[in-house]
Amino acid sequence: MTVTADRLLEFTKAILKSIGCSDTDASQGAEILVSADLRGVDSHGVARLSGYLRLYEKGRLNPTPNIQITHETPSTAVVDGDAGLGLVVGPHAMKIALDKADKVGTGWVAVKNSNHYGIAGYHAMMALERDCIGISLTNASPLVSPTFSKERLLGTNPIAVAIPAKDQPPFVLDMATTTAANGKLEVLQRKNEDAPFGWLADSDGKVITDAHGLKKGGSMLPLGGDRIHGSHKGYGLGALVDILSAVLPGANYGPWVPPFVSFIDPIDEKVGEGLGHFFGAMRIDAFRPADEFKSHMDNWISRFRSAKTTEGHERVLIPGDPEREFTEKRKKEGLQLLPTVVEDLKTLGDKFGVEL
Amino acid sequence: MTVTADRLLEFTKAILKSIGCSDTDASQGAEILVSADLRGVDSHGVARLSGYLRLYEKGRLNPTPNIQITHETPSTAVVDGDAGLGLVVGPHAMKIALDKADKVGTGWVAVKNSNHYGIAGYHAMMALERDCIGISLTNASPLVSPTFSKERLLGTNPIAVAIPAKDQPPFVLDMATTTAANGKLEVLQRKNEDAPFGWLADSDGKVITDAHGLKKGGSMLPLGGDRIHGSHKGYGLGALVDILSAVLPGANYGPWVPPFVSFIDPIDEKVGEGLGHFFGAMRIDAFRPADEFKSHMDNWISRFRSAKTTEGHERVLIPGDPEREFTEKRKKEGLQLLPTVVEDLKTLGDKFGVEL
Numbered sequence: 209m210t211v212t213a214d215r216l217l218e219f220t221k222a223i224l225k226s227i228g229c230s231d232t233d234a235s236q237g238a239e240i241l242v243s244a245d246l247r248g249v250d251s252h253g254v255a256r257l258s259g260y261l262r263l264y265e266k267g268r269l270n271p272t273p274n275i276q277i278t279h280e281t282p283s284t285a286v287v288d289g290d291a292g293l294g295l296v297v298g299p300h301a302m303k304i305a306l307d308k309a310d311k312v313g314t315g316w317v318a319v320k321n322s323n324h325y326g327i328a329g330y331h332a333m334m335a336l337e338r339d340c341i342g343i344s345l346t347n348a349s350p351l352v353s354p355t356f357s358k359e360r361l362l363g364t365n366p367i368a369v370a371i372p373a374k375d376q377p378p379f380v381l382d383m384a385t386t387t388a389a390n391g392k393l394e395v396l397q398r399k400n401e402d403a404p405f406g407w408l409a410d411s412d413g414k415v416i417t418d419a420h421g422l423k424k425g426g427s428m429l430p431l432g433g434d435r436i437h438g439s440h441k442g443y444g445l446g447a448l449v450d451i452l453s454a455v456l457p458g459a460n461y462g463p464w465v466p467p468f469v470s471f472i473d474p475i476d477e478k479v480g481e482g483l484g485h486f487f488g489a490m491r492i493d494a495f496r497p498a499d500e501f502k503s504h505m506d507n508w509i510s511r512f513r514s515a516k517t518t519e520g521h522e523r524v525l526i527p528g529d530p531e532r533e534f535t536e537k538r539k540k541e542g543l544q545l546l547p548t549v550v551e552d553l554k555t556l557g558d559k560f561g562v563e564l
Numbered sequence: 565m566t567v568t569a570d571r572l573l574e575f576t577k578a579i580l581k582s583i584g585c586s587d588t589d590a591s592q593g594a595e596i597l598v599s600a601d602l603r604g605v606d607s608h609g610v611a612r613l614s615g616y617l618r619l620y621e622k623g624r625l626n627p628t629p630n631i632q633i634t635h636e637t638p639s640t641a642v643v644d645g646d647a648g649l650g651l652v653v654g655p656h657a658m659k660i661a662l663d664k665a666d667k668v669g670t671g672w673v674a675v676k677n678s679n680h681y682g683i684a685g686y687h688a689m690m691a692l693e694r695d696c697i698g699i700s701l702t703n704a705s706p707l708v709s710p711t712f713s714k715e716r717l718l719g720t721n722p723i724a725v726a727i728p729a730k731d732q733p734p735f736v737l738d739m740a741t742t743t744a745a746n747g748k749l750e751v752l753q754r755k756n757e758d759a760p761f762g763w764l765a766d767s768d769g770k771v772i773t774d775a776h777g778l779k780k781g782g783s784m785l786p787l788g789g790d791r792i793h794g795s796h797k798g799y800g801l802g803a804l805v806d807i808l809s810a811v812l813p814g815a816n817y818g819p820w821v822p823p824f825v826s827f828i829d830p831i832d833e834k835v836g837e838g839l840g841h842f843f844g845a846m847r848i849d850a851f852r853p854a855d856e857f858k859s860h861m862d863n864w865i866s867r868f869r870s871a872k873t874t875e876g877h878e879r880v881l882i883p884g885d886p887e888r889e890f891t892e893k894r895k896k897e898g899l900q901l902l903p904t905v906v907e908d909l910k911t912l913g914d915k916f917g918v919e920l
Contacts, residue, residue, distance in 0.1 A: 279851065279852065281668060281669030281670075281847075281850040282638060282639070282668040282669060283638070283639040283668045283669040283670045283850070284669035284670055284846070284847075284850040284851055286851050286852060312637060312638040312639045312668050313637030313638060313639040313640035313672070314637075314639045314640055314670060314672055316669070316670050316846060316850075318851050341808075341812075353871075354868060354871060354880050355880070355881070356873050356874055356877040356879070356880050356881065357868075357871040357872060357873055357874065357880045358872050358873070358874050359871045359872045361867070361868060361871055367801075369804055371804075371807055379803070379807065381800040381801070381803070381804055383794075383796075383797040383800055383801075384797075385797075386794075387788070387793050387794050388793075388794065404792050404793070406792075406793050407793075409874075412874070412875070413873075413874030413875065414874075431787060431788055431794050431797055431798070432743070432787055432788065432793075433789075433793055436760050436762075437743050437744075437760070437762050437788075437789055437793070438739075438742075438743050438744065438787050440739075440881070440883075441739040441740075441741075441787055442787070443883075444737040444739055444883040445723075445737070445739075445801075447735070447737070447868070447883065448725055448727075448737055450864075451727055451735065451861070451864065452697075455857060455860045455861055455864055456697075456848075456851045456852065456857065457851060457852065458852055458856075458860075461860070461864055462864060462867055462868065463867065479860065479863065480860075490640070490672060491637075491640075492812075494637040494639070494640040494672075495635065495640055495642050495674050495812045495813060496635065496642060496812065496813065496814055500814075501811060501812065504811045504814075504817070504835065504836075505807070505811060507835065508806075508807065508811055508817055508818060511717070511818055511819065512710060512713075512717060512803070512818065515709075515710060515713040515715045515717055516713060516714050516715045517712050517713055517714070517769075518712055518713065518714050518765075518768070518769030518770075519768070519769065521712040523712070524710050524711070524712050524713045525711070525712065525796070527796075527800040527803065
């Protein structure tokens with residue numbers, strides 16, 4: 209089924225309103241989910257809508273949160289998300305970071321008591337129009353085993369950084385700290401195809417290619433895959449994201465992170481509140497004139513984009529290129545939803561009296 | 565040859581003084597180099613001393629720099645290193661970041677016109693005694709090819725982050741954004757052993773195992789190794805380090821970074837001044853009470869350290885564990901220098917009248 213982004217926005221907004229979200233919050237939530245579909249990160253788009261609804265039904269999601277700063281300094285804040293949608297709490301916190309950057313050069317906001325916030329890149333990219341560098345981190349359901357371990361202790365804990373350029377499109381890095389994002393695995397699962405060696409381990413920690421391995425107690429592997437190829441670095445980065453997003457504000461961390469995915473049972477023990485995020489904003493002109501910086505970014509991007517390629521490849525990509533190209537194409541041609549996603553959305557629509 | 569750390573400190577300091585460094589600067593420089601040897605990062609220790617001296621002899625290193633802030637806001641600064649030793653410029657800039665954190669919660673300092681600053685982790689760890697999280701990034705000689713490219717456009721561009729704990733030792737991540745650090749490659753070169761598949765490519769971009777491949781025009785590969793295992797993420801992280809360390813303050817970036825290694829010729833074209841670093845300091849209690857945070861860090865560390873291991877491994881490591889254990893051992897047993905390093909140091913000693 210092919211739908212326009214506008215139609216999907218409208219539908220998603222209506223569903224979020226029907227569980228009690230305000231008009232503004234529902235718009236914001238819908239915008240992030242649909243932006244994921246537009247950017248080609250289908251796993252984090254409307255396909256996740258029913259997952260958020262399940263959290264609401266379990267009483268784990270507050271549709272009318274009172275999001276508050278609980279502690280702050282001129283350049284920092286801790287935000288309590290009041291168990292709201294991460295899709296709403298995230299942009300709220302990122303705005304605080306940007307306002308602090310306006311005043312003292314940079315702003316850094318750690319968030320507790322939140323839920324899944326969609327694609328990390330969305331929040332980082334909010335900085336671009338204000339000539340800031342944006343940073344967005346979050347922890348997530350434990351699915352990843354550290355190097356030398358067979359326990360799922362970390363989420364795919366993404367790192368997103370958006371950096372403005374002048375005539376070139378911005379540099380937008382948005383990466384899971386695992387070998388492969390969970391979304392890519394989901395694609396293989398749907399097609400019943402094998403996963404490449406180095407993505408997954410079974411419950412004994414042996415590397416496997418069964419794309420359904422996670423459901424059988426297996427785990428995802430940190431970026432690097434194995435020790436000899438630097439998996440301790442991917443593990444270290446995922447750990448860093450966990451600590452900044454959760455130990456710093458007082459959210460749950462590591463294996464205590466409340467799971468989003470339905471095949472992991474939540475545990476009773478808590479070490480903090482909800483899950484956590486970490487946002488940063490750095491005003492370019494707190495370092496050098498923005499125009500000068502952006503001209504050099506153009507030069508950086510042009511040089512890398514025109515680098516000599518290896519055989520079989522036409523060009524070198526800049527972080528953000530694939531997602532931007534997806535967006536251009538999908539804005540023009542509409543979004544193709546998989547039959548399972550359409551069915552899922554229709555079920556939601558029937559339940560809340562919203563037509564897809 | 566086995567020497568004590570103190571003896572090596574004294575020797576290194578004397579050599580640095582003999583090229584005109586002040587007593588304080590020579591002490592600081594020696595401390596960073598020897599700390600690398602203590603931490604087991606031999607490639608970045610006194611083995612590099614003659615490399616710094618060569619830079620001095622070529623007129624690329626100013627032994628008496630006038631290090632200055634050229635622009636600042638309450639939470640940021642740009643520092644001009646005046647072509648000084650990175651080993652001196654780095655700590656100077658990190659102190660500015662820490663002082664800003666004292667005042668407004670966080671401090672962020674980007675540095676231009678510097679030289680190689682030793683191990684990234686040293687600078688990040690300066691934050692620990694002040695109950696801050698420390699961040700240290702630097703760009704470096706172009707040795708790494710981006711995904712799909714065969715050109716050397718990035719350095720091994722490390723990311724170091726130090727986070728204090730309470731009774732547990734601190735969390736110290738210090739990683740190159742490549743599959744393997746250059747130092748590990750140097751070890752294989754000395755032993756004439758092959759490099760693992762996934763570390764290196766030849767000048768056509770084909771993956772090779774010849775550990776001497778770099779000298780033949782090859783390149784190192786970004787963390788992830790190849791596209792299917794996430795090399796675009798390692799490339800993205802290396803690019804991020806390059807942009808924050810150099811495009812932000814106005815240093816040379818990408819292929820324009822002045823090379824430290826002797827087998828790459830410097831280019832005449834410049835896009836900035838010297839090479840660049842980026843430092844960050846975040847005061848823990850700008851987010852939550854330091855004691856509370858550090859207790860949770862202890863809990864985080866204990867949980868991960870006691871995680872169930874895969875077959876053949878006794879324990880799960882925390883970032884910083886191997887380097888700390890090296891330090892304990894080497895402080896007790898002394899430092900074993902390789903014959904080539906001893907020879908190198910003796911040549912330096914003879915030249916400047918300093919006995920090893």
